[in-house]
Amino acid sequence: MVENQxxxxxxxxxxxxxxxxWLFGILxxxxxxxxxxxxxxANPGSPVANLVYxxxxxxxxxxAGLTIVPEAQGIILEIPxxxxxxxxxxxxxxxxxxxxxxxxxxxxxxxxxxEREDY
Numbered sequence: 001m002v003e004n005q006x007x008x009x010x011x012x013x014x015x016x017x018x019x020x021x022w023l024f025g026i027l028x029x030x031x032x033x034x035x036x037x038x039x040x041x042a043n044p045g046s047p048v049a050n051l052v053y054x055x056x057x058x059x060x061x062x063x064a065g066l067t068i069v070p071e072a073q074g075i076i077l078e079i080p081x082x083x084x085x086x087x088x089x090x091x092x093x094x095x096x097x098x099x100x101x102x103x104x105x106x107x108x109x110x111x112x113x114x115e116r117e118d119y
Contacts, residue, residue, distance in 0.1 A: 006105040013103045017096045024092035030056050031085045034078070041074035060084055 034056045042049045063080040070077045 009103065009105055013099060017099055020092060020096055020099070024088060027059060027088055028085060031059070031081055031088070035081050035085070038076040038078050038081070041076070056081070059088070063087075 030052055034052050037049050037052060044050060044053060060081060063084045065080075066083060067079045069079060
């Protein structure tokens, strides 16, 4: 009988890291959408734009006032949002790498020979 030890642990680590990538992917998509909406001078009263702005405001709080926000004719280039976009991507990558470093265990196989007596 051949048994692959640690496979359940590797599967759990894989699922956790997939969840982290998925959650940060949603955040990155929302931040990217916010950047585009601001560049297009989207109406902030629009339900979609309003939702995107409200959801992303929480994640942009640490970056508030970091740099100037250039504006011309209603078109806004949110440099802090662009910085946040890259910082959150870096945080996701670092978190996933840390989880793999701490919890990953390489595959190890155990081979067991069982003899049966035939009567």
